[in-house]
Amino acid sequence: MTDLPSRVSINEEGPREGFQIEPGPIPTADKVALVDALSATGLRHIQVASFVSPKLVPGWADAEAVVAGFAPREGVAYTALWFNGAGLDRALAFRDRLSVTGSISLSASEAFSRRNLNRDREGNLAAMRKQTAAHLAAGVPVRRLGIMAAFGCNFSGEVTPAQVFTAIEDGLSIAAEAGVALTRLSLADTMGWANPVAVERLVGAVRARWPALELTLHLHDTRGMAVANALAALRMGVASFDATVGGLGGCPFAAHKGAPGNIASEELAMLCEEMGIETGIDLDALIEAGHRAERIVGHPLPSALLRGGSLRAMRARMAA
Amino acid sequence: MTDLPSRVSINEEGPREGFQIEPGPIPTADKVALVDALSATGLRHIQVASFVSPKLVPGWADAEAVVAGFAPREGVAYTALWFNGAGLDRALAFRDRLSVTGSISLSASEAFSRRNLNRDREGNLAAMRKQTAAHLAAGVPVRRLGIMAAFGCNFSGEVTPAQVFTAIEDGLSIAAEAGVALTRLSLADTMGWANPVAVERLVGAVRARWPALELTLHLHDTRGMAVANALAALRMGVASFDATVGGLGGCPFAAHKGAPGNIASEELAMLCEEMGIETGIDLDALIEAGHRAERIVGHPLPSALLRGGSLRAMRARMAA
Structure with missing residues (x-):
């Protein structure tokens, strides 16, 4: 509490x-x-x-x-x-x-990227490098990294914290190459796979690894778990939510x-x-x-x- | 956890x-x-x-x-x-x-009893004494105490743990007078007033006072909080729910x-x-x-x- x-x-x-x-x-x-x-x-x-x-x-x-x-x-x-x-x-x-303001948006599930954006991981990275450059060229600040399908995916099943870490590292690399410092990380339960234990596990792991990144949770209520998932996140100190x-x-x-x-x-x-x-x-x-x-x-x-x-x-x- | x-x-x-x-x-x-x-x-x-x-x-x-x-x-x-x-x-x-099986059913809010059953606290107690006697006379075991409006009431507002304690004590007295030992206590959020903090507070207080009573929560989803309230109760070890x-x-x-x-x-x-x-x-x-x-x-x-x-x-x- x-x-x-x-x-x-x-x-x-x-x-x-x-x-x-x-x-x-x-x-x-x-x-x-x-x-x-x-x-x-x-x-x-x-x-x-x-x-x-x-x-x-x-x-x-x-x-x-x-x-x-x-x-x-x-x-x-x-x-x-x-x-x-x-x-x-x-x-x-x-x-x-x-x-x-600009975002770098990646998916923790490559299967979801392929289905939703018709891009594999490399294709996504290339697109985000290009978009980041375009943002910066236009004087648009890039401060946020968003990770879709951070809890599970209808096309590939469970998504592990390790998969989310890979996507976060990809995003941080793109930002570093472009010379920008990201301040916010948004974790999205795009397809309604999260549960309170998974929220605690992922938020805890991400916090331990990147303590300076402020977190946003983007929760879906597909299966009626969203308010309980928000409760679990609040208990972990998450203070920003999309809704x-x-x-x-x-x-x-x-x-x-x-x-x-x-x-x-x-x-x-x-x-x-x-x-x-x-x-x-x-x-x-x-x-x-x-x-x-x-x-x-x-x-x-x-x-x-x-x-x-x-x-x-x-x-x-x-x-x- | x-x-x-x-x-x-x-x-x-x-x-x-x-x-x-x-x-x-x-x-x-x-x-x-x-x-x-x-x-x-x-x-x-x-x-x-x-x-x-x-x-x-x-x-x-x-x-x-x-x-x-x-x-x-x-x-x-x-x-x-x-x-x-x-x-x-x-x-x-x-x-x-x-x-x-028989139950002793009381309300933590007298206002709710008056509106719902047209009985004040004394009237309720008398009814429950009579019902308990009838159960026992018929050989029906009485093991459960149910407290309605344990979190709040549309007719009187917030319900405090102290009010719930009074109702529980009333129920335990009726049982003791009748010579039966209650084993289960059901706390009902009859009108959808509970929130996770209130669940923790009430469950914690009841547990501390009556550690031997097994708890059931009867949650309503009137305002979309039921799954989050259940999560809070699960975290407190509650293992029985009406649904x-x-x-x-x-x-x-x-x-x-x-x-x-x-x-x-x-x-x-x-x-x-x-x-x-x-x-x-x-x-x-x-x-x-x-x-x-x-x-x-x-x-x-x-x-x-x-x-x-x-x-x-x-x-x-x-x-x-």
Whole structure:
């Protein structure tokens, strides 16, 4: 219990994750309204769009309009995602509104890379070297290394800490060659394989080896384990998590349609709040944003808390 | 991590909880088929029916037919629920098929007792004294004390360990007066107020005071915290949990319709399995029973794992 952080940062990825996977089309104004609702909750990091090929991801054909449309709130970092030079250029056009920072993104499972990106390990490394150079050439800082499939892979099975170490070492090499110092490591349970013991094992091993790297966990709730996995990470002192409001996003790798996507932001926020960990988030406003997201996508989202309602609201009702 | 039990017992309450709250009517044959599907999964305790007034709970008007209908499997304890002498008599008619054991059931929140049972603390104690005497007169063993609203109450707010202690002491007094020795204490998060820190605090305090009582946790997933709460309890060595397949049951005390009910049996079983704790359950058979339950009630159940699918199945697919 002593390693619990006093404050946790929740990186909201709901707009980007959600509107990418929903069948849509979803009006641009709805996307903008959700971003603005989220920025009013106290969230400090919101990923608002994906600069990807409109042919591949029609749901993000309006990325520019969304980024141009939200009302920037002071103290909130708005981010976007891109995978190549064309995407980077589109993001750079919004440097006044977006926090444009670069990542090195690798997979701990080569099988996943092959399936998801059609690249082997060497191909990935080459792509990341090129992307890092492009970021630096554009004056975009590169501080973060993200490792996908850090707990398991639907195409190769268990992923061991040793495999994750290899991917981290690859990423650190790319950074060193480019002369940049990474400060943050994000470990992603991309396909929902993590369990609390695996979280403790991996976080413990990574911490012991790279004590200076700050950790972020990107958890998926594919099998209902995300909140328990977050608890295990909190106990290890992890203080930064990606999440999506309502659990927006779904999972293209689940056994059945309709599986939850990322850990729901409001469930993570409630876990923290009830355990005395500060998040800076107005939980009821975040739940309200989740209901808004449900109205936008036109179906219930997987978050239980959207239906259960917060204890904060319950206490307020009793005090009234 | 050292307090993790090597084996956990999951008490399946899905049939009883689920068919009580679903609008129905649900054919008796479907109820029987679900019980038989559940007994084939390796579950050793299944609560199959509620002997309550058919006027109050029409969903259980066919309790006798369900109990007469299932195919008893060796090694499985089938139980039922009742709240008064008439219910007890109906259960006693099935002593050949049911494991008929008595409980003393109290609430840590008097406000909840008043709302739910229309009884104050004294009224509850009197009712439990009477029920205990009736159990003993019928030769029904009384070994279990159940405390409802052990973590919080929608009508009075936070419930402190001190309030839970008072209820436990009340229960132990009733047992002592009747000359019976209780062996098991069940702590119920009836309205979904628990969090992992509260679980640790209460379990730790109860253990310190009554080290000989075996503990069961009855968790609800109203706000998405149930699996994390179970993890906290497992870490404290708790080895017995009530649960419902698919999360059957719903919650009459949630803010919105459709809130999850009890912790889903298969999510708890998967948490255990992935952490190396034995449950004796065939997880994929249990997930299949969950899908059956969904077909019976005619709507998706809240369990994420029903959609995500087990890792066991995923591994088997890769090995094939």
